[in-house]
Amino acid sequence: MTKHYPLSMALHARAQKTLVGGVNSPVRSFRRVGGQPLMAVRGEGPYLWDADGNRYIDTVMSYGPHLFGHAHPKVCEAVTKAMRNSSCLGMSSEAEIEWAELLLKRLPKAEKVRAMSTGTEACATAIRLARGYTKRDKILKFSGHYHGHVDSLMVAAGSGLATLADASRPVPDSAGIPKALTDLAVVSEFNNLTLLEEVFQRHGNEFAAAILEPVMGNMGVIPPDPVFLRELRELTRTYGAVLIFDEVMTGLRVGRNSAQGLFGVEPDLTCLGKIIGGGLPLSALAGRAEIMDHLAPLGPVYQAGTLSGNPVSIAAGIAMMKLIDSENPYERLETFGAKLQGWISDEAARCRLPVRVERVASMISVFFRQDKLRNDRDALATDGNLFNQYFWNMLEEGFMLPPSPYEACFLATSHLELGDDVWAAGLRRVFERIRT
Ligand SMILES: Cc1ncc(COP(=O)(O)O)c(C=O)c1O
Known part of the structure; x- marks a missing residue:
């Protein structure tokens, strides 16, 4: 890993003294993915910056509100x-x-x-x-x-x-x-x-x-x-x-x-x-x-x-x-969502990883299992360890994902400005690292 998070770690240590668990909403504690939570500083368009100055392509989008990206x-x-x-x-x-x-x-x-x-x-x-x-x-x-x-x-x-x-x-x-x-x-x-x-x-x-x-x-x-x-x-x-x-x-x-x-x-x-x-x-x-x-x-x-x-x-x-x-963002988001779904599925298949991508419009999730999901039992039967590897490798690659296998990623129109290769090449490197 090359990214470093000393300032996030210091802030989280300070936060734990006054905020319950250092957070104001439990998912932000990163407990599910087993690591130190990062602290955000600002967001603009498709990007989010953490306290250490690392920049991420943000697919959390604050769990949904930013249809056009941060700070429109x-x-x-x-x-x-x-x-x-x-x-x-x-x-x-x-x-x-x-x-x-x-x-x-x-x-x-x-x-x-x-x-x-x-x-x-x-x-x-x-x-x-x-x-x-x-x-x-x-x-x-x-x-x-x-x-x-x-x-x-x-x-x-x-x-x-x-x-x-x-x-x-x-x-x-x-x-x-x-x-x-x-x-x-x-x-x-x-x-x-x-x-x-x-x-x-x-x-x-x-x-x-x-x-x-x-x-x-x-x-x-x-x-x-x-x-x-x-x-x-x-x-x-x-x-x-x-x-x-x-x-x-x-x-x-x-x-x-x-x-x-x-x-x-x-x-x-x-x-x-x-x-x-x-x-x-x-x-x-x-x-x-x-x-x-x-x-x-x-x-x-x-x-x-x-x-x-x-x-x-x-x-x-x-x-x-x-x-x-x-x-009128919906058609563009649908087209981009379908492309992204294809890249994830293709790269995972190339690396022989069991991945199923479920998507409705600009809501998308990567599940580590082969078969289609129909309910929460299917979601609970996915591979949590593989998800954790995926999460940390994506972070390293500069993509912020929700820190849980049970949260959706949200696409925004500002993501469309990034160019296809940013996504496809990033995903390829991540799946190759997980495979080995
Ligand atoms: C479907 C659904 N209902 C209700 C809520 C609760 O909304 P809030 O967090 O604003 O209280 C959420 C939050 O993510 C949600 O996804």
Whole structure:
């Protein structure tokens, strides 16, 4: 290894004295890949710089928000301008209306939206709203899907079939969550139609909602079987449960109309975050007015926030959506994503490494196993040691990857400026090193 990280190491040592584990979000600790976490200094376009001055091609892109790369001038300009009019107003403003109009144009079946600050908050509100609307308590979720650290949804499933056998007694994923809450969750398996139908036969009339990531992104990228999504839509409709798409990751990323547009399945409620705030704290819950109007102040389901619809975040969100309209990034990202998928698969095959690349639009994951992945069990059955080698070798080669085999890489339009050979040659050297 030729890269050195003395300043990152010193900063992390200092951070550990005041920040829990030296981080403000667990994945940043690099524990999964077994090494010292790097400390970031700045990002610009496709690049990220660490504290030691090493420059990386960043494929983390802050876990999704930067569709055009870091620090896009238009987003920076909008944020600076908004900030001069105060970072927080405490009253509604015209910019929030413009942001809502721009957002709802992209979600054809959604009529109303509520702005919040984090994806977790949007998912927690979606669950409370579905419960308040249906007057039912049970929630259907899918193993391996992450909806933020919402108490009701922090449920480990084990295998789907095992879960069905004891569906009313799932185990909380974290200490501090009352089991009485997670007992209200039923956990099924993504892309498993047979299990889905059985679960609805047993519990369908009790479900307030079914919530899922329409493209699984939090075990690495696992595409949906479109038939599975359509069947879930049908079953939720038949049994009177609210269908919630958690599009915090996929929203405005996998296409202009998000995953619901890409796969042609319309949910009742959509959770959004990341891109809609251009990298500032901004999330949203959007959906049919009939359901959304159950939120306070119109309805009995309470939800509020000092920072909700924050003017600086809203300005970044508007700038992002205007950029999307003027740049139309999706076709270019699809073409580049397909090329990158091909390079990774080809170079791995040349080196006889068991690699499967899964991708939906500009979300991409490299799994160390040969076969197609359909669910979290498949993701857990990949080779973690090979991934760790891949991660550290890519870092050495100047590519920043998420420090976990269970996170997606995100492509941005700024990646397209780098030239094909930067990627293909870098990948070739990395796989050759792993092979030996
Ligand atoms: C699909 C999904 N839902 C919800 C969340 C939670 O969002 P946040 O981290 O903003 O609370 C995430 C975060 O990565 C996510 O990927």
